[in-house]
Amino acid sequence: MNRFKKFDTMNGDFQLRKNTLSNYLIWVKGIMITLFFLFINNMSFGQLNEYLQEAAEHNPGLQAQFNRYYADLQKVPQVGALPDPKASLSYAILPTETRVGERVMGIELSQSFPWFGTLAAKKDAASQQAEVSYQEFLKVKNELFYEVKSAYYQLYVTQKSINTTRRYLDILKRDEKVSLSRIEGGEGSMVDVLQVQMEAKERQAQLEMLLDIQQTQSARFNTLLNHSVNEKVEVQDSLVSAELVWDDQVLMDSILLKNPELNALYQRNTALNSQKVIAQKEGQPSFGVGVSYGLVTPRTDMDVPQNGQDILMPMATLSIPIYRKKYKAKISEVDYMQQSLQQEIEQKKNSLEAQLVQAINQYKDADRKRLLYAELLVQSRQASNIITQAYAGGEGSYEKVLDIEQQVLRYELALDKAGADLQIAIALLEKLWAKNIDTDHANK
Numbered sequence: 001m002n003r004f005k006k007f008d009t010m011n012g013d014f015q016l017r018k019n020t021l022s023n024y025l026i027w028v029k030g031i032m033i034t035l036f037f038l039f040i041n042n043m044s045f046g047q048l049n050e051y052l053q054e055a056a057e058h059n060p061g062l063q064a065q066f067n068r069y070y071a072d073l074q075k076v077p078q079v080g081a082l083p084d085p086k087a088s089l090s091y092a093i094l095p096t097e098t099r100v101g102e103r104v105m106g107i108e109l110s111q112s113f114p115w116f117g118t119l120a121a122k123k124d125a126a127s128q129q130a131e132v133s134y135q136e137f138l139k140v141k142n143e144l145f146y147e148v149k150s151a152y153y154q155l156y157v158t159q160k161s162i163n164t165t166r167r168y169l170d171i172l173k174r175d176e177k178v179s180l181s182r183i184e185g186g187e188g189s190m191v192d193v194l195q196v197q198m199e200a201k202e203r204q205a206q207l208e209m210l211l212d213i214q215q216t217q218s219a220r221f222n223t224l225l226n227h228s229v230n231e232k233v234e235v236q237d238s239l240v241s242a243e244l245v246w247d248d249q250v251l252m253d254s255i256l257l258k259n260p261e262l263n264a265l266y267q268r269n270t271a272l273n274s275q276k277v278i279a280q281k282e283g284q285p286s287f288g289v290g291v292s293y294g295l296v297t298p299r300t301d302m303d304v305p306q307n308g309q310d311i312l313m314p315m316a317t318l319s320i321p322i323y324r325k326k327y328k329a330k331i332s333e334v335d336y337m338q339q340s341l342q343q344e345i346e347q348k349k350n351s352l353e354a355q356l357v358q359a360i361n362q363y364k365d366a367d368r369k370r371l372l373y374a375e376l377l378v379q380s381r382q383a384s385n386i387i388t389q390a391y392a393g394g395e396g397s398y399e400k401v402l403d404i405e406q407q408v409l410r411y412e413l414a415l416d417k418a419g420a421d422l423q424i425a426i427a428l429l430e431k432l433w434a435k436n437i438d439t440d441h442a443n444k
Contacts, residue, residue: 047236048152051225055148056141058226065140069133076130080123085111086290100309101296110290110315118281125274128267135264142260142431144224149427151221152235153420158214159235160416165207168409172200175401178392185394192398199402239419244363244426248356251433255352258434262352265345269338276334283327288317355432363425369418377411384408 056062088108095102176196182188219229256262294311321327384404390396 047234048149051152051221052145052148054225054227055144059144059224060226062137062140062144065133065137069130069137072126072130072133076123076126079126080119082119083112083114085109095297098296098311100304100306101299103294103296103311105295106292106311107295108290108292108315110288110317112286112288112317112319114286115281115284118278118284121274121277121281125271125278128271128274131267132264132271135260135267138260138434139264142434146427146431148221148224150424151217151224152233153239153423153427155214155217155221155233156235156239157417157420158210158217161413162207162210162214164409164412164416165203165210168405169200169203169207171405172196172203175398175405176200179398182394187394188398195398195402199406239423244429246360248360251429252353252356255356255432255434256349259352259432260434262345262348265341265348269341269345272334272338272341276331279327279330279334282330283321283324285321286319288315288319290315290317352432355428359425359428359432362428363422366418366421366425370415370422373411373415373418377408377415380404380408380411 086109090106090108092102092104092106095104176193179188179192179196183190183193218231218233221233222229222231292311292313292315294313296310298307384401384407387396387400387404391398391401
């Protein structure tokens with residue numbers, strides 16, 4: 001996890017759109033939105049946060065994406081290095097005669113250099129590509145966290161449904177005893193007992209189905225954490241009610257600034273700019289320098305000035321890119337890629353806007369249902385108490401008791417699901433907004 005924490009701090013290392021007033025204002029508005037995320041108690045998310053940390057540490061997909069990013073970082077020093085120097089050694093099988101003797105061996109050393117600024121442009125392009133990988137890592141992390149939260153809240157609903165169904169079965173056992181007591185008193189009917197028993201069998205079958213669903217959901221949840229599929233998942237007993245207050249446009253502006261998928265596209269566009277610079281500079285001459293040393297044996301047939309003097313020659317080379325079509329084609333390739341990327345950016349903005357509308361509407365719908373079912377549950381329980389007491393006192397039919405108890409059960413299950421749907425909608429907003437999970441649920 002230490003490596004993930006280390007690179008989580010690198011959001012500021014690569015500035016996508018530097019020092020603009022509009023981005024600063026959006027950032028300030030984003031801070032204001034954070035202040036509007038009002039949660040009653042952060043402690044209720046403790047267990048979930050632990051699972052999120054485990055997912056960040058152990059999920060193979062996230063680790064793979066991080067290692068891709070780290071691998072791209074290693075390309076920066078590679079592309080920024082000069083070509084390796086060249087050395088050559090020659091030995092004359094048939095020595096070459098010179099005025100001062102025979103040249104029998106030669107040694108050459110040379111170093112080539114690209115056009116000025118080429119290596120810097122390549123380093124920039126590699127750094128920008130590494131930032132693309134980092135933004136993709138953040139995207140995978142956000143998607144993983146959303147999947148973990150969504151799976152966790154689905155497990156919560158299933159566990160609550162199991163608990164509620166078990167309580168309902170206990171109520172049916174009580175009803176059966178009451179029905180038998182009424183029969184003994186000569187007031188009841190065996191039909192009431194049979195209704196209770198049929199309802200109990202149906203709910204018992206439903207309970208077994210829920211237990212199977214829970215096992216499947218637990219296995220899926222554990223795979224996200226890279227745990228054994230049979231490992232027990234601890235789910236909290238209740239969810240904290242959350243109140244969100246936002247301005248749609250401000251929230252959208254903040255998402256457009258922080259969303260890693262969009263930032264990856266922006267950074268890829270910046271990398272393409274560097275690729276264009278590289279193509280332009282590769283179309284410029286390159287040059288090299290070197291030295292040549294020749295070993296000369298002295299002449300024995302006569303005495304001449306500088307007899308046996310070794311040869312030392314400085315060298316310079318110039319490579320002129322005469323064939324220009326490939327360099328022009330490279331620049332045109334980058335231009336077309338940037339046009340394609342701009343369209344991709346526009347498409348991603350539209351997609352994010354649609355996803356934001358979806359997340360907000362999901363939140364509103366879940367919140368409405370939560371308030372509605374909470375109110376209906378109170379009323380149905382009051383009605384259930386009245387009808388049950390009347391039935392126990394010998395008034396009314398069990399059919400009314402069963403109807404109201406089933407209604408209470410439906411409202412309890414619906415309320416639990418609405419609460420989980422509310423949290424899943426918030427998780428979707430967090431995914432789009434790419435906010436840090438440790439601060440999103442903090443009391444402000």
